[in-house]
Amino acid sequence: MSIPVVTVGDSREDLVGRLERLHGPVSIVRRCTELAELLAACQGGLARAAVVAQGSEELTASLVDRLSAVGVAVLALTDSPEEKARLQGIGVDADVTGVDAAALASRITGAVARLAGPDQRLRRAGGAGVVDPGPTPARSGGAVAEGSGPTPGRSGGATAEGPEGSGAGxxxxxxxxxxxxxxxxxxxxxxxxxxxxxxxxxxxxxxxxxxxxxxxxxxxxxxxxxxxxxxxxxxxxxxxxxxxxxxxxxxxxxxxxxxxxxxxxxxxxxxxxxxxxxxxxxxxxxxxxxxxxxxxxxxxxxxxxxxxxxxxxxxxxxxxxxxxxxxxxxxxxxxxxxxxxxxxxxxxxxxxxxxxxxxxxxxxxxxxxxxxxxxxxxxxxxxxxxxxxxxxxxxxxxxxxxxxxxxxxxxxxxxxxxxxxxxxxxxxxxxxxxxxxxxxxxxxxxxxxxxx
Structure with a gap:
């Protein structure tokens, strides 16, 4: 069964046509002209993945969170390294605009699988939109309270021990x-x-x-x-x-x-x-x-x-x-x-x-x-x-x-x-x-x- 996909921006033959000719894991169900139309289609249950070929600068963490909440994985195409880093920072898979159709289909399939996985369901329930924001600056620090040290990222336990070198204050x-x-x-x-x-x-x-x-x-x-x-x-x-x-x-x-x-x-x-x-x-x-x-x-x-x-x-x-x-x-x-x-x-x-x-x-x-x-x-x-x-x-x-x-x-x-x-x-x-x-x-x- 193929994954229903909506696209926005590049609806010409060079993107949509290449995906459709694969006759494989994905199928284009709607070609949107703007991001608002794509959001409406996703919230209506029309798709499980969204490909933003143009206008990725309009994507925000809140918008990605809304799409994730309705089970839609988001991918964006951009040739800018800075924009790609920004998109990855808010939880969006990003690739170059000239990506091979088969590779793009594989990225879509992987993103949908990750979104449906148990770890991601827990993240959406307890921390939607949480992604690794980048490398950790060097910090020094020891225990906040003697004899205490709960597992990072989990509630309960004694007052926190900052794990040295783990990047988890x-x-x-x-x-x-x-x-x-x-x-x-x-x-x-x-x-x-x-x-x-x-x-x-x-x-x-x-x-x-x-x-x-x-x-x-x-x-x-x-x-x-x-x-x-x-x-x-x-x-x-x-x-x-x-x-x-x-x-x-x-x-x-x-x-x-x-x-x-x-x-x-x-x-x-x-x-x-x-x-x-x-x-x-x-x-x-x-x-x-x-x-x-x-x-x-x-x-x-x-x-x-x-x-x-x-x-x-x-x-x-x-x-x-x-x-x-x-x-x-x-x-x-x-x-x-x-x-x-x-x-x-x-x-x-x-x-x-x-x-x-x-x-x-x-x-x-x-x-x-x-x-x-x-x-x-x-x-x-x-x-x-x-x-x-x-x-x-x-x-x-x-x-x-x-x-x-x-x-x-x-x-x-x-x-x-x-x-x-x-x-x-x-x-x-x-x-x-x-x-x-x-x-x-x-x-x-x-x-x-x-x-x-």
Missing amino acids: QIIAVWGPAGSPGRTMLAANMAAELAAAGKSVLLVDADSYGASVAAMLGLLDEAAGLAQACRLADQGLLDAEALLRIAAPVVTRAGTFRVLTGITRADRWTELRAAALSLVLARARQVVDVTVIDTGFCLESDEELSFDTMAPRRNAATLRSLELADTVFAVGAADSIGVPRLVRGLAELEAAVPQASARVVLNKVRQSAVGRSPERQLRDAWERYGPTAPLLAFLPADPASSDAALLSGSLLLEAAPDSPLRRGIAALVCAPVQQNSRSSVFSTTAKRRLKG
Whole structure:
């Protein structure tokens, strides 16, 4: 049985005719005049492969992701080495315009087989559009936490160990249910503690409802760094240099890290496409030791909100971040409202992202909300009524330190280095906590690595 193929651009005898004369593995079912017509034909189930002979510059990672979602492999013909590299970066097979018909048919067959394979089905379910963005820059780095080292690319386990020389930096996602449990506070201070421990770190604000990392850090940034990175990734133009140029540096007394700030208005959520974000995170793995993502709260499947299953997804940024994370921290407020929300949220998280084995953290622990011996009472209640996920840590309520950091646009390791809250966060990602936090200065090696 031959593979149905649609083409766009070169519909003359020199391409379509040569394929048709093979009478072999492929058959041309439609010759389109523009890319929009090709997309409509593919979404209508007309083909399993698309050959773009002209206009390949219009192909983006999001478009390729949409075609892959309906089971269509994409091939493009170009004589430009730069365009060929760009196309391969967004997951498109590319060849020269004068390719032999038999060779082209073989490429089509192979692309369709790969798309239908079990590995690719998993990639489309958990990371559509993720491709190897290129060679890995030389990096130095060791374990983030002693005695920890989950398998790269898989959720769960202890905080990441950057595999030396493998080009796979680690991704940490911080998630929590609605109600301001402290996601942004935890993510930002985790990034700062990892940087203080000598890691190269990228903090990503992927909250499509209320991005607030820039405000917390006192950054006057209206450019939405993550949206810029996603646009370049969508076009196949995001290299290591571009990523470091877009990410704003944040320098503290103990270390420095970079930030991809979030969207400046909630109605810009369409700029955070899942396929483009996947490419951004894939590139981040190669550029830094650890990527920390501040995610949104909502895990609702957007297909339930729209009849057009190809429409952009409001929650795609959060879901894709959780799917690609090596470690997921689930944070909830330690009170009579926050704990039930977290319990329900963990059930939703397990249903939406089954591979995300969350590490549960209760934040804002205080006697006035829980009673005497709050940690013991919370643990007992969790064992009786909570989910199977154990409680990893309790972070104390420390409004004075938090307010001082927020007022100054700084982090706890600067505003309140000896506070119990700062030490609790540091213990989550760095073991042991640095003893001389007041006077530590980030090393020349870390400076050089983060400056790119």
